[in-house]
Amino acid sequence: MKKSLIALSLGGLTIGITEFVMMGLLPDIASDLKISIPVAGHLISAYALGVVIGAPLLVIIARNYPPKKTLLILAAMLAFFNALSIIAPNYGFLFATRLLSGLPHGAFFGVGAVVASRLADKGKEAQAISIMFSGLTIANLAGVPIGTYIGHHYTWRYTFIIIALVGFLTFVSLYFWMPNLKAGPKETIKSQLQFFKKTEAWLIISITAFGFGGLFCWISYIAPLLTDVAKFSAEDVPYILILAGLGMVFGNFIGGKLADRFSPAKTIIMLLFVMTLDLLLVYYFSSSQYMTLALVFSTGCISFAVVAPIQVLMIQTAVGAEMIASAAIQAAFNIGNALGAFLGGLPLVFGFSYASPNLVGVGMSIVGVLITFIFLQIKRSALKLQAV
Template identity: 80%
Template structure:
């Protein structure tokens, strides 16, 4: 593995722990800062808001800077804002630092995806992107459980020390291992924003927010699903989530290989159909604990197999505006996070079981398939017209 790609993977690891560890240490933060758990939950929303705002904004600001310099600044922001969370005196200040910590998330992955594709061997661009996102999967496999353990048994502030340390390591690795990559030809904000006039771009954003959003119908309510439906003890859930993380690691690399071997569009259609089938299995068979464990692994695998083909598809569509396009995908993922959690919660509010959010996830995945088919047909017509 190239050291340059490893440095991007370390950034993905730092971002992954930053984003997902909050779910595990939320009760500890709520107790320490004397707020309710629902109020503490707004800290997750604060981070997501930072991602949505920061992804396009920071990429536009840094559009004419060398990619290595941009990545170094973003890594420094990750380390600094997470370090601030260590010493916050109140809930309000932590809300602010969580928002600030989310700002570099989308921009890092946006710039990193483009850099990874440029550093890759021809025909292996998607696999190179998957290496960067491997850090995100390893975060779910090991980083988040370790951070949760530290938060439970010592202090949630120590968890942010761990994240800040990984941020510093990311900065150092980028400084020494990332080669200088030539920036794109100088472009104006107006030229960059032309990307958002493309219907194809919005279709990919919708595929991400709606289709992949089906994943979050599952993962947002996985703890009560495992305890109330599958019959596991609450103490078993963190260990079962490691199994989900292992699936994410496998799926991430499989998705990269598939997107290089086949077209990203075909890969997405197959994977979204598999996601719908998988969530159907979750709905009907989660009462069997052994089958439930297998499905936890499979769902994590399929979900993260979607990442590389989506990134590659967007890069192909956004010629000349690849970085802002790739960053927009990260914003769309977080919109999907919010959509999946909200829509998946509606059947629970109506009194249905903890398996019912998966029905919403099935619908979202199938809508994602439909949008992808529309995109394929539109691109086929454009290509036919261009060659006529």
């Protein structure tokens, strides 16, 4: 494996722990800061909002800089803003640091996905991108459970010390292992934004936001789901999260292989449909501990199998504007994050069980399937017109 791809995966690891560890820490942070779990859930939305703001903004600013320089700056931001969370004295300060920590997320993956595809062997672009995203899956396999364990048994602030250190390691690895790739042709902001005049661009963004919204309806409230519905102890949660991370590891590489072998759009339809069925099973069988363990693995696997196909679909559609389009996908993932955390929390506000957010997730996944069908029909119509 190329060291440059390992450096990108370390960035994914930093981002993955930053984004997903909050789900496991919600009860601890809520207790420490004396807020409710639904209010603590807004910290998930704050991070997502930072991604949505930062993804297009930072890529536009960095569009004519060499990729290595851009990635180094983004890695430094990841380390610094997470370090600020260590000293958060109250909810408002932590909300702000979570938002700031989200700013470099989309830009890092946006630039990193294009760099990974440039570094990949021909025909293996999706698998190279999946290596970068493997950092996210390793975060869920090891980083998030460890961070949750530390947060539950000691203090959640120690978890953010670990994240800041991994961010610093990302910076060092990029400095030594990332080749000095040339910047792309000089692009104006106007020329880059032309891509967003295409219907296909907004369809892919919508597929991502709604499809991944289903995942975040599930994972945003996984800690209370496991303790209140499945009746696991709080001490069991970090270990169960390892199972979710293992599923994500498998799903990430499966998705990369499927996207290189089949049409990315068709792969997305299949995976989102399976996710719909999976979330239904979560809703109906979360009271069974054995079923819960199986579904934690399967949901993690299916959800992350979608990542590489969506990224490849966007890059293939955005010829000439790959970097900003790739960053927009990250913004879309985190619109899904915010929507999933918010909409999934609404049934809880009205007193329904912690299994109920999964029904909201079912609806969001179905919408993602329908939008993908529309995308395919538009692409087919365009191909027929070109053939005439």
